Every structure is written in structure tokens, then in C-alpha cells.
Amino acid sequence: MTAGSPSGLRFAGEVRRGGFRLQADFTVADGEVVGVLGPNGAGKTTLLRALAGLSALTSGSIRLGGRLLDDAAAGLFLPAEQRPVGLVFQNYRLFPHLTVRDNVAFAGRARGQSRRHARTAADRWLARLGLTELAGRKPAQLSGGQAQRVALARALAAEPSLLLLDEPMAALDARTRLQVRAELAEHLTGFAGPALLVTHDPLEAMVLTGRLLVIEDGRVVQQGTPAEVARRPATQYVARLVGLNRYPGRVLAAGPSCTVELDGGGTLVALAGEQPVRAGQRVLVAVSPAAILLHAEQPAGLSARNVWPAVVRGLELLADRVRVRLDGRPPALVDITPAALAELRLGEGSPVWLSAKATEVSCYPEGEGE
Amino acid sequence: MGFGFLLLPLLALLVRAPWRGLHRLLSDSAGLTALRLSLECATAATALSVLFGVPLAWVLARVRLPGIGLLRAVVTLPLVLPPVVGGLALLLALGRNGVFGRWLYSATGYSLPFTTAGVIVAETFVAMPFLVLTVEGAIRSADRDLEEAAATLGASRGMVFGRITLPLVSPSLLAGSVLCWARALGEFGATITFAGNFPATTQTMPLAVYNRLEVDPEQAVALSLVLLAVAVAVLVALRDRWLRPGGGL
Numbered sequence: 156m157t158a159g160s161p162s163g164l165r166f167a168g169e170v171r172r173g174g175f176r177l178q179a180d181f182t183v184a185d186g187e188v189v190g191v192l193g194p195n196g197a198g199k200t201t202l203l204r205a206l207a208g209l210s211a212l213t214s215g216s217i218r219l220g221g222r223l224l225d226d227a228a229a230g231l232f233l234p235a236e237q238r239p240v241g242l243v244f245q246n247y248r249l250f251p252h253l254t255v256r257d258n259v260a261f262a263g264r265a266r267g268q269s270r271r272h273a274r275t276a277a278d279r280w281l282a283r284l285g286l287t288e289l290a291g292r293k294p295a296q297l298s299g300g301q302a303q304r305v306a307l308a309r310a311l312a313a314e315p316s317l318l319l320l321d322e323p324m325a326a327l328d329a330r331t332r333l334q335v336r337a338e339l340a341e342h343l344t345g346f347a348g349p350a351l352l353v354t355h356d357p358l359e360a361m362v363l364t365g366r367l368l369v370i371e372d373g374r375v376v377q378q379g380t381p382a383e384v385a386r387r388p389a390t391q392y393v394a395r396l397v398g399l400n401r402y403p404g405r406v407l408a409a410g411p412s413c414t415v416e417l418d419g420g421g422t423l424v425a426l427a428g429e430q431p432v433r434a435g436q437r438v439l440v441a442v443s444p445a446a447i448l449l450h451a452e453q454p455a456g457l458s459a460r461n462v463w464p465a466v467v468r469g470l471e472l473l474a475d476r477v478r479v480r481l482d483g484r485p486p487a488l489v490d491i492t493p494a495a496l497a498e499l500r501l502g503e504g505s506p507v508w509l510s511a512k513a514t515e516v517s518c519y520p521e522g523e524g525e
Numbered sequence: 526m527g528f529g530f531l532l533l534p535l536l537a538l539l540v541r542a543p544w545r546g547l548h549r550l551l552s553d554s555a556g557l558t559a560l561r562l563s564l565e566c567a568t569a570a571t572a573l574s575v576l577f578g579v580p581l582a583w584v585l586a587r588v589r590l591p592g593i594g595l596l597r598a599v600v601t602l603p604l605v606l607p608p609v610v611g612g613l614a615l616l617l618a619l620g621r622n623g624v625f626g627r628w629l630y631s632a633t634g635y636s637l638p639f640t641t642a643g644v645i646v647a648e649t650f651v652a653m654p655f656l657v658l659t660v661e662g663a664i665r666s667a668d669r670d671l672e673e674a675a676a677t678l679g680a681s682r683g684m685v686f687g688r689i690t691l692p693l694v695s696p697s698l699l700a701g702s703v704l705c706w707a708r709a710l711g712e713f714g715a716t717i718t719f720a721g722n723f724p725a726t727t728q729t730m731p732l733a734v735y736n737r738l739e740v741d742p743e744q745a746v747a748l749s750l751v752l753l754a755v756a757v758a759v760l761v762a763l764r765d766r767w768l769r770p771g772g773g774l
Contacts, residue, residue: 207677235676248674252692264688265679313678 163187164317164349168215168227170198170205177201177373183349185220190364190381191353194392198373199353200245203319206351207242208235219317220348236265241315245322247306249294255305256281256290262313280308284342300331307342318343318350324359336362355396361385369393387519388441398478400442400487403521409434412460412513421484423511424460425518437521444478444490446515450508451499459510467505470496483509535753542750543743550747558725559733560751566641566729567709570648574656574705579698582660583686604654611650612718619646619719643720644727648709655708659701663694700763707759711752 164183169176177198183189191199204210206217208224216226219240224233249258256277263273281287284304294302303323310318323339324332340363343350351368354360360367361381369377369384369392377389388394394401404417409432414424423440432438448454454462465483472478477496479489487509491499501507543550550556585597603611619626621636630636637643667690675685691698713731720727722736730752737745 209673209676235673236679236681238677240677242674242677244670244674246670248670250671250675250689261675261680261688262678265675265681265684309678 162220164206164220164351165218166202166206166215168205168212168217168225170201170210171213172201172210175201175373177205177370179368179370179375180215181368181375181378183351185348186346187366188343188346188350188352188364190360190367191351191370192355192360192367192384192393192396193370194355197370199370200321201373202370203242203321203351203353206317206319207240208233208238239314239316241310241313241318243303243306243310243318243320243323245325247294247302247326249297249302249305249309251294253293254290255286255292255294255297258294258305259286259308259312261309265313277308277312280312284308284338298331299327300335303327303335304338307339311342311346316348318346318348320350320352322353322355324354324356339363386441386517387439389439394441398444398488398490400444400447400485402440402485404438404440406432406434406436406438406518409436413438413518415440415518417485419485421463423485423516424513425516426513427518430520432518432520438518439521440516440518442487442511442516444488447487447489447509447511449479449489449491449495449499449501450510453508454510457510458512460513461509461511461516463509465507465509467501467503467507469503470501481507481509538746538749538753542746546743547747547750550744551751553744555724556733556744556748559728559730559748562641562644562725562728563710563730566644566648567652567706567712569645570652570709571656571702571706573645573649574653574709575698575702578653578656578701578705579660579691582657583664583690585657585661586664600654600657602654603651604658608651608712608714608716609718612647612715612720615647615650615715615719619643638719639721639723639727641720641726644716644729647715647719648712651712651715652705652708656698656701656705659697659704660694663697663701664690667693703759703763707756710755 162185167180169178175198179202191202193199201210205212205225211232212225212227214227216228217224223231224238225231250261253261256274259280260270260273260277263276264270268276278287278290281290284307286301286304286308289297289301289305294305297305303326307323324335327335336359343352343363352360352363364381367377367379367381367384368375369389371390371392377384377393384393385397385399388397388399388401391401402417402419402423404415407414407416407422409427412424412426413432414422415438416422417440425440448459453464463483465481465487467479468482469480470477471480473490476490477493479491479501481487481489489509499507581600585593585600616623616638618624619629619637621627621630621638626636637646671689671693672685675689680688711731712729713735716727716729717732722728722732728736730748734745734748734752737748
């Protein structure tokens with residue numbers, strides 16, 4: 156077992172829950188906010204529970220600031236109440252019989268502070284999060300956004316060395332989410348220790364975190380900055396999440412540009428990336444939905460190297476554009492403006508042509524980032 | 526018909542009640558003494574049941590160990606055991622020559638049977654399971670999520686129980702206590718077997734009713750009316766819990 160860095164968090168271990176197994180190895184530096192991204196049932200919450208001391212590791216260890224929290228081999232396990240770890244639960248879990256102030260004062264009371272001392276400290280946190288007026292309310296009298304802030308205040312009032320947030324905005328409506336996200340960004344920046352934020356909202360992850368940990372089927376499948384992950388999604392899940400078209404395939408011809416035969420049918424020409432690829436190699440090809448052009452008829456005299464026919468299968472209205480789902484070789488998601496939609500008179504079943512410049516198509520070795 | 530069967534005896538009690546002489550019959554000092562003894566003993570038995578029953582309920586609801594099923598069976602047994610048998614068992618355990626009573630007697634010169642304390646013990650034995658099972662069910666269905674949240678905030682097991690679990694199950698604790706108290710108030714078989722039937726020390730209301738039936742039936746009916754009134758009061762107090770379809774203990 157390697158000695159962890161004296162500061163920050165190091166998780167290297169495995170947790171089993173029922174038939175499920177989560178295995179991960181990663182570090183989070185002090186002051187760093189890492190987003191944990193993954194589909195439902197991937198093991199995100201299992202990871203947080205292990206870090207918080209609500210589940211024990213079956214092997215490996217967790218080290219926080221040079222202190223061992225869990226070491227399966229040594230038989231060491233600090234239960235939740237002995238860990239300096241704050242956890243903001245997805246459904247907040249505020250104590251329904253206590254006022255907002257006493258919810259926030261709870262950690263102080265748990266540490267043996269007098270009621271008055273704990274309440275004074277709680278009032279400071281309430282003021283910091285703009286909750287002073289709500290101090291006397293019961294959780295049932297709070298809106299979703301208010302409850303979320305109280306949950307954050309309650310966790311922060313325990314002065315944890317590690318902060319965990321489990322989908323902190325999943326239960327909020329879109330408008331509240333926008334406001335709470337901005338506030339949360341501010342508090343996360345002010346937090347001195349390592350922080351992990353579980354989410355399956357890519358935008359939330361991009362705005363709030365500096366690095367992403369993508370978990371699928373109990374394994375970390377990709378790590379990197381949000382920009383890296385978005386540019387080179389390692390799996391179909393991440394690609395869909397960041398709205399990329401992603402195709403596995405095999406390189407037919409390599410050079411300054413490479414031609415890739417796609418597993419699902421069709422070929423695409425891509426510009427070679429930083430990592431050189433060679434003929435015969437397994438690769439992933441990624442294209443942004445904004446980089447594909449849609450034409451009513453077969454385009455002529457176009458410089459684009461990739462041109463193929465497709466049929467419209469669905470239309471989805473996004474905030475400022477329309478995402479068109481198309482079946483072809485390969486199938487694709489294409490973003491167009493509402494004006495273009497009207498002009499092209501698209502509907503389900505409409506035959507169209509797609510084109511993409513090789514410079515807009517990236518190609519990288521499969522398994523990268525895993 | 527089933528309903529009539531349940532209702533008819535109660536109606537008979539009301540019809541035959543000596544309404545005119547009720548005041549005189551109830552202000553009779555022997556009746557008052559029995560009533561006060563009953564209230565005191567039932568309240569003491571309920572207090573003991575809360576004191577010992579709540580931790581027991583927590584263990585039954587939360588501890589995952591082989592043998593917990595057996596423990597629950599032992600707790601439930603007094604519910605189905607004829608109270609007379611319970612009283613006899615108490616006598617064999619705590620009597621002056623009993624398994625434990627012998628030791629208690631030789632050490633302190635004190636013996637429980639046929640004392641007011643004996644009444645309380647008999648009532649506790651019979652009534653505590655009502656409280657334990659009610660509270661156990663509440664703890665079992667209490668929100669584990671909130672207990673976990675409290676743990677992540679640094680609360681010890683004891684604090685989680687005292688500040689989170691207990692307040693959350695307090696409606697059930699109250700209901701269980703009332704139920705326990707009502708059962709203790711009506712206790713007859715175990716009390717008469719273990720504590721006897723001595724006016725002013727062990728003769729509670731049910732025992733007094735039984736006693737009077739032979740010498741002064743009118744007063745027996747009057748005392749019964751009081752117990753019926755208490756039962757109705759309990760029902761009214763817990764109406765939200767019991768008088769609702771699907772409401773359990």
C-alpha cells in the first residue's frame with residue numbers, strides 16, 4: 156500500500172453492496188472540486204457512502220489529510236460519526252422535528268457544545284447562506300431551494316475536512332437550479348478541503364467542478380477536466396451526456412487524416428489527433444452535433460470530406476436550437492436553428508443529406524482515458 | 526350479529542346501572558381507595574414499561590442477531606399467556622421461595638408478592654408487551670435516512686436515538702403508553718395471583734368489582750361503569766390511530 160499524500164483525499168479500494176461492486180482509485184487535492192458523473196446505478200452513491208463512513212470498504216483504503224479513515228486489510232473503519240466528512244444528501248434529509256436553526260446547530264450539539272454556543276455558531280452559517288430569516292421555520296415550510304441551502308449549511312457547520320454532495324440540485328426546478336448553482340459554485344470555491352459532487356447533469360459538472368470522474372458499472376471509465384472529457388468521451392454514456400456523436404471503429408488508412416470504418420456501418424474521415432493512430436487500430440470517432448450540416452439535397456462542390464444520406468427519425472427542441480435525430484450510416488444527432496428547421500420543412504421520415512468536415516471530426520485510440 | 530354480540534353486554538351494563546345512587550356508590554371510601562390504587566399502579570407500571578420497554582423495542586427493531594426472533598417471542602408471550610399463568614410464573618420467580626425471590630428475601634428481607642409493588646410488577650409484566658410492540662413497529666419504520674444524516678454530522682448512537690429516533694416515534698410512544706396504561710388498569714388475573722386481593726394495598730378496581738359482585742352487585746356495576754368510561758376515554762384519545770381503516774396498534 157502506498158502512503159497517501161499528507162493532504163487531500165486518496166481513495167483506493169473496493170466496496171460491495173449486495174451483488175454490486177464498486178472499484179476505484181483516485182485522489183482529490185485540497186481545494187479541488189471533483190465531479191462524479193455516471194448513469195443511475197453506476198456506483199456514485201455507493202462511493203459517497205464509503206467516503207462518509209456509511210459503508211465499509213471490502214478491500215483497500217481511504218486516506219484523508221494523512222489520516223486513515225478505512226483500511227480493510229488492517230481492519231480499521233472509522234464510522235460516520237467519527238469522520239470529518241460532510242455529506243449533503245440528494246433529498247437533503249433535514250430533521251423534520253427541528254427548526255432550521257437547530258438543524259444547522261446539530262453538528263455543534265453532537266460535538267458536545269452547549270445549546271447556546273451551537274445556536275450562535277449556527278446563526279453565523281445561516282447568515283453566510285442568507286438563511287437568517289428562515290431560522291425559526293421547520294423543514295416542511297421550506298421551498299426546495301431553501302431546503303438545499305439549509306442542507307449545505309448544516310453540513311458546512313460541522314466544519315468537515317471533506318465535503319460530499321449527492322446530486323445537490325436534482326430535486327430542484329430549472330429556475331431555482333440556476334440560482335442555486337451559482338451560489339453553490341461560490342461556496343465550493345470557499346471550501347478549503349477536497350470536495351466531490353455527484354451529478355448526472357453535464358452542465359452542472361462543467362460549471363462546478365475542475366475535474367471529472369466518470370463511473371460506469373462500478374468502475375472509473377474516465378478522468379479528466381470537463382473540457383477533455385467532453386472532447387474525447389470514452390464511452391457512449393459520456394458522449395450522449397455531452398451531446399457528441401461517438402462511433403467505435405477501425406482505422407482503414409492512417410496519415411494526416413485517417414479514414415475509419417465504423418462498426419455500425421459507414422466510414423468517416425477524421426483529422427488525426429495528438430495521438431497518432433495506425434491502420435488496423437481500434438479507435439473512437441467523435442463529432443459534435445453542431446459540426447454536422449444538414450442539406451435537403453445531395454450537396455455538390457462541397458469541400459467537406461464526409462457526405463452521407465440519412466432519414467429524420469426525431470426532433471427535439473432544445474433551448475435555442477433543434478436537435479435532429481437521424482438514421483443513416485452512421486446515424487447522427489445534428490443541431491440546427493429553428494429557422495433552418497422551418498426552411499428545410501423537416502418532419503419524421505424526411506430524407507436528407509449530411510456533411511461534416513474532416514477537421515471537425517476527431518479520432519482517438521479506443522480505451523483512452525480508461 | 527357480531528356487532529350486536531359485542532355491543533349487547535355493554536348496553537346491559539348501562540341499562541342496569543344504578544344511575545340514581547351512582548354518586549353514593551362511587552364516593553364510598555372503599556371504591557375510591559380501589560380507584561386511586563388502580564390509577565397509581567397503572568401509572569407506575571406504565572412508567573416502568575417505558576423505562577425498560579423503549580430500549581427493548583430499539584433492540585428488537587434494530588439489532589440483527591440470531592436469536593432476536595426468540596427474544597421477540599418471549600416479549601410477545603405475555604400477550605397471549607393467560608394472566609393467571611403469568612401471575613403464577615411471577616410467584617414462582619419472585620415469591621419468597623421463588624427462584625430469584627428467595628435470594629432477594631435473604632438479602633434484603635423483602636418479598637414482592639402481596640404488596641402494592643407486587644401489583645405494579647404484575648401489571649408491568651402483562652402490559653409492557655403492548656408498549657414494546659407499538660414502539661418497535663414505529664422504530665422499525667422510522668426513517669433510517671435521518672439517522673444516517675445525524676451520524677454524518679457526528680452524532681453518537683445514543684444521541685441519534687435521543688434526538689432523532691425518539692422524537693420521531695413519540696406519537697407511537699404516546700399511543701403505546703396509553704394502551705399499556707389501559708391494559709394495566711384492567712389487569713386482574715396476574716394481579717390476584719401474584720399480589721392477592723387485599724383492600725388498600727393490592728385490591729385494584731377490577732378486583733374490587735369482582736369482590737363486590739357477591740356482596741353489593743350495584744356497587745360492582747358502578748365501579749365497572751368507571752372502567753368503561755376510562756376505556757371510552759382512551760378510545761377517544763387515540764381515535765386518529767385506531768378508528769381509521771387500516772390503523773394498526
